Amino acid sequence: MEIPEQQREIFETAREILERLLEMMDLPATVALCEEFTVLDDEGNAASIGLNIEGEDLGILIGRRGQTMSSLQYLLRLMLARKMETRIPIVVDVEGYKQRRCEGLRLLANRLAEQVRTRKTPFTMEPMTAFERRVVHLALADHPDVYTESTGLGEARKVVIAPKKIQAY
Numbered sequence: 001m002e003i004p005e006q007q008r009e010i011f012e013t014a015r016e017i018l019e020r021l022l023e024m025m026d027l028p029a030t031v032a033l034c035e036e037f038t039v040l041d042d043e044g045n046a047a048s049i050g051l052n053i054e055g056e057d058l059g060i061l062i063g064r065r066g067q068t069m070s071s072l073q074y075l076l077r078l079m080l081a082r083k084m085e086t087r088i089p090i091v092v093d094v095e096g097y098k099q100r101r102c103e104g105l106r107l108l109a110n111r112l113a114e115q116v117r118t119r120k121t122p123f124t125m126e127p128m129t130a131f132e133r134r135v136v137h138l139a140l141a142d143h144p145d146v147y148t149e150s151t152g153l154g155e156a157r158k159v160v161i162a163p164k165k166i167q168a169y
Contacts, residue, residue, distance in 0.1 A: 003033065003038065003046055003049065007045060007046035007049065007088065009084075010046075010049065010080070010084055010086060010088055011033065011046075011049050011051075013080060013083060013084055014049065014051060014076060014080050014090055015031045015051060017076060017079050017080060017083070018031045018051060018053065018072075018076055018092070019031050021072070021075070021076070022053065027055065027058065027060075027061065028055055028056075029053050029054060029055030029058060029061075030053075030054050030055065031051050031052070031053055031054075032051070032052050032054060033049075033050065033051065033052070034050030034051055034052035034091065034093050034099070035050065036050060036093075036099045036102075037049075037050025037091035037093065037098070037099075038050045046088060047088075047089070048088065048089040048090070048091055049088060049089070049090050049091070050090075050091045050092075050093060051076075051090065051091070051092050051093070052093045052094070052095070052096065052099075053092065053093070053094045053095065054095060055095070058094050058095055061094045062094050062095075062097050065129075066097065066098065066101065066129070069092060069093070069094050069097065069098065070129065070131075072092055073090065073091065073092035076090055076092060077089075077090050098131075101132070102132075102135050105132055105135045105136055105139070106135065106136075106139040108125075108136075109135075109136045109139040109140050109161070110139065110140070112125070112161050113140055113143050113145070113146045113161055116145075116146050116161050116162065116163055117145040117146060117163060120163050121163070122160050122161065122162035122163070123160070123161045123162075124151070124158050124159075124160050125158050125159045125160070125161070126158065127152065127155060127156050127157060127158050128157070128158065128159065130157075133150050133157065133158075133159050136148060136159045136161075137150075137159065140161065144164075145163060145164055146161050146162060146163055146164060147161075147162055147164055148160065148161050148162075149162070
């Protein structure tokens, strides 16, 4: 995937900032475009830019349940917004962790949707980040038999998968 010219400068600046941060942490790694999280809008402009950090033994950058990676993403967004005076979503992944997590969540969501459909009782998933909840909601958005909603507050927010009510005429 090729980033349009007007967003190429944003990508290059984000990559440079992230590589500098990794250098300051004494972590040998490279930063590449992550096509999974780079999204183009209808006009062909980048709606979000994904960056994947590649290297050896980078588990420390992922952290417990991806918390360190999310913090790194937050810092990068702040630094980029200040330097570029623009606000385009930047998604940071480490060694494909977030991509694998998304694929696993989609599979889990579909498996749980089938259970909810057959048992006709709602299922409440474990607490998740906003990004992970969004993956589940999108995975089941077009499901004919179930719907999803988020419940709870803060870090305890969960997705509930519930059967759709069948209308009797």
